[in-house]
Amino acid sequence: xxxxxxxxxxxxxxxxxxxxxxxxxxxxxxxxxxxxxxxxxxxxxxxxxxxxxxxxxxxxxxxxxxxxxxxxxxxxxxxxxxxxxxxxxxxxxxxxxxxxxxxxxxxxxxxxxxxxxxxxxxxxxxxxxxxxxxxxxxxxxxxxxxxxxxxxxxxxxxxxxxxxxxxxxxxxxxxxxxxxxxxxxxxxxxxxxxxxxxxxxxxxxxxxxxxxxxxxxxxxxxxxxxxxxxxxxxxxxxxxxxxxxxxxxxxxxxxxxxxxxxxxxxxxxxxxxxxxxxxxxxxxxxxxxxxxxxxxxxxxxxxxxxxxxxxxxxxxxxxxxxxxxxxxxxxxxxxxxxxxxxxxxxxxxxxxxxxxxxxxxxxxxxxxxxxxxxxxxxxxxxxxxxxxxxxx
Amino acid sequence: xxxxxxxxxxxxxxxxxxxxxxxxxxxxxxxxxxxxxxxxxxxxxxxxxxxxxxxxxxxxxxxxxxxxxxxxxxxxxxxxxxxxxxxxxxxxxxxxxxxxxxxxxxxxxxxxxxxxxxxxxxxxxxxxxxxxxxxxxxxxxxxxxxxxxxxxxxxxxxxxxxxxxxxxxxxxxxxxxxxxxxxxxxxxxxxxxxxxx
Numbered sequence: 001x002x003x004x005x006x007x008x009x010x011x012x013x014x015x016x017x018x019x020x021x022x023x024x025x026x027x028x029x030x031x032x033x034x035x036x037x038x039x040x041x042x043x044x045x046x047x048x049x050x051x052x053x054x055x056x057x058x059x060x061x062x063x064x065x066x067x068x069x070x071x072x073x074x075x076x077x078x079x080x081x082x083x084x085x086x087x088x089x090x091x092x093x094x095x096x097x098x099x100x101x102x103x104x105x106x107x108x109x110x111x112x113x114x115x116x117x118x119x120x121x122x123x124x125x126x127x128x129x130x131x132x133x134x135x136x137x138x139x140x141x142x143x144x145x146x147x148x149x150x151x152x153x154x155x156x157x158x159x160x161x162x163x164x165x166x167x168x169x170x171x172x173x174x175x176x177x178x179x180x181x182x183x184x185x186x187x188x189x190x191x192x193x194x195x196x197x198x199x200x201x202x203x204x205x206x207x208x209x210x211x212x213x214x215x216x217x218x219x220x221x222x223x224x225x226x227x228x229x230x231x232x233x234x235x236x237x238x239x240x241x242x243x244x245x246x247x248x249x250x251x252x253x254x255x256x257x258x259x260x261x262x263x264x265x266x267x268x269x270x271x272x273x274x275x276x277x278x279x280x281x282x283x284x285x286x287x288x289x290x291x292x293x294x295x296x297x298x299x300x301x302x303x304x305x306x307x308x309x310x311x312x313x314x315x316x317x318x319x320x321x322x323x324x325x326x327x328x329x330x331x332x333x334x335x336x337x338x339x340x341x342x343x344x345x346x347x348x349x350x351x352x353x354x355x356x357x358x359x360x361x362x363x364x365x366x367x368x369x370x371x372x373x374x375x376x377x378x379x380x381x382x383x384x385x386x387x388x389x390x391x392x
Numbered sequence: 393x394x395x396x397x398x399x400x401x402x403x404x405x406x407x408x409x410x411x412x413x414x415x416x417x418x419x420x421x422x423x424x425x426x427x428x429x430x431x432x433x434x435x436x437x438x439x440x441x442x443x444x445x446x447x448x449x450x451x452x453x454x455x456x457x458x459x460x461x462x463x464x465x466x467x468x469x470x471x472x473x474x475x476x477x478x479x480x481x482x483x484x485x486x487x488x489x490x491x492x493x494x495x496x497x498x499x500x501x502x503x504x505x506x507x508x509x510x511x512x513x514x515x516x517x518x519x520x521x522x523x524x525x526x527x528x529x530x531x532x533x534x535x536x537x538x539x540x541x542x543x544x545x546x547x548x549x550x551x552x553x554x555x556x557x558x559x560x561x562x563x564x565x566x567x568x569x570x571x572x573x574x575x576x577x578x579x580x581x582x583x584x585x586x587x588x589x
Contacts, residue, residue: 003567003568004567004570006563009563009566009570010535013519013531013535013536013566013570014535014536016512016515016516016519017516019512020513020516021435021438022444022513024434024438024444024447024448024451025430025434026426026430026434026448026452026455028423028426028430031426031452031455031456031459032422034456035422035455035456035458035459035460284554293481296480296481297479297480297481298479298480298481298525298529301549302550305549305550305551305554306549308551309545309546309549309551366461366465368461368475368479389549392454392475392476392480
């Protein structure tokens with residue numbers, strides 16, 4: 001039987017909707033007040049009710065050309081509780097570069113040109129029960145740093161005049177004594193940026209679909225990707241990540257480099273939901289996890305779809321296309337989430353090698369676009385795959 | 393490495409760099425955005441949840457997130473908020489989800505005769521209620537907001553192929569629910585989505 005065409009169905013649906021939407025309204029001031037409360041609550045949740053310390057991360061911009069990074073620990077203020085000022089390690093990362101860890105409280109000198117936009121992204125996390133506090137100024141903005149999510153802060157600015165200038169975020173870990181707290185933190189300078197401490201550039205993986213060298217990231221076509229990998233990522237890890245991306249684009253084809261264990265555990269965050277025989281993994285639906293949602297999002301989540309969505313689009317908005325599309329990175333080891341900085345590793349795979357794919361540095365500017373697809377490798381085979389998403 | 397801030401001036405600058413002006417600018421920008429986009433966002437939310445009160449609640453949640461991320465969202469705040477809107481899973485949403493996704497046959501066929509608006513709302517709720525949650529989001533974004541497939545995919549974090557197949561499957565289901573469009577077509581009350589690429 002012949003029914004209405006798709007356009008007819010759409011027209012009818014639109015016509016009915018047009019007459020059906022009820023009158024609704026919101027109070028702008030109430031929304032703004034709720035926004036203030038949310039920002040404040042997240043800051044308090046991260047930092048507790050008292051400022052234990054304010055360690056400064058200062059980004060100084062001058063306009064005289066590239067300058068070397070200068071590091072210095074600075075304890076900016078101590079408002080009571082004794083802070084942990086020892087032991088924490090901070091990793092500093094510039095785009096495409098991997099540099100030596102910096103100590104907490106390091107001062108980083110960045111040089112930019114007048115009129116050159118500079119964006120700095122900082123993520124920190126405290127382990128051992130520590131709580132991260134960022135910018136306890138009580139303000140919702142500090143010279144471009146207007147997002148005070150716990151553990152994450154991003155600032156953008158364009159210097160209009162020559163001379164030194166300071167952008168800063170006060171941050172510190174407070175927590176149970178005795179010290180030290182284990183701290184994980186890193187900074188990403190998306191544009192502009194310091195001269196890297198490590199002159200060795202990161203290795204960049206170029207799968208078959210992508211240009212060989214110095215790829216024009218803006219020119220990536222649908223289905224192309226560019227995978228950045230740190231120097232600690234081995235060839236096998238890169239090949240594994242590339243194979244998974246190939247698989248994500250066409251689940252019916254299983255690349256040789258993608259070696260699954262006989263059964264593969266699938267899950268979300270630290271939770272393994274089920275094990276799936278490897279021969280069923282060509283069915284895209286088999287990868288669905290977290291049907292009830294998570295990370296403050298609706299479910300289900302699907303690792304292959306998450307990856308395919310990043311490299312398969314053509315539009316100029318969002319992670320799916322334009323300047324964001326296909327710019328991914330492969331990394332090793334456990335990692336924090338976004339903006340929440342908990343480390344979600346299933347206990348069953350705590351000792352397995354973890355290879356994870358996420359958006360490349362600078363490819364996203366919001367946690368809503370962040371994700372990690374984690375591969376847990378044991379004995380050369382992928383035994384588990386988990387998904388993590390950033391919260392809206 | 394020393395125990396003092398490099399240059400010692402940063403503490404003073406910390407105070408200096410807490411600009412009230414930036415907060416004022418943020419509030420002004422947000423207020424203008426909200427005034428201009430509130431109606432569209434509420435409409436989108438209502439299409440997603442089918443209830444005015446919950447739509448207002450969902451929209452407010454999404455706007456609160458947008459306000460908190462204004463420095464990133466202000467590039468395209470409507471797109472940012474819409475994206476949060478279609479992805480956000482609130483506790484309220486979960487608690488009341490059954491109220492929205494109840495079986496279509498349980499929804500009233502007709503509203504009160506004297507209230508055309510209610511009747512039409514009931515009807516569109518019933519029609520959209522036959523869709524799965526993902527199908528409904530795809531239909532709302534693709535056909536009622538008229539977004540490109542790639543943008544729908546980006547908003548929902550799914551592939552373009554899945555958007556296409558889900559949209560196709562959704563239209564097949566809607567075909568039978570919209571008698572005004574034409575006669576009955578193929579119906580499919582089976583699985584959630586066609587996941588083939």
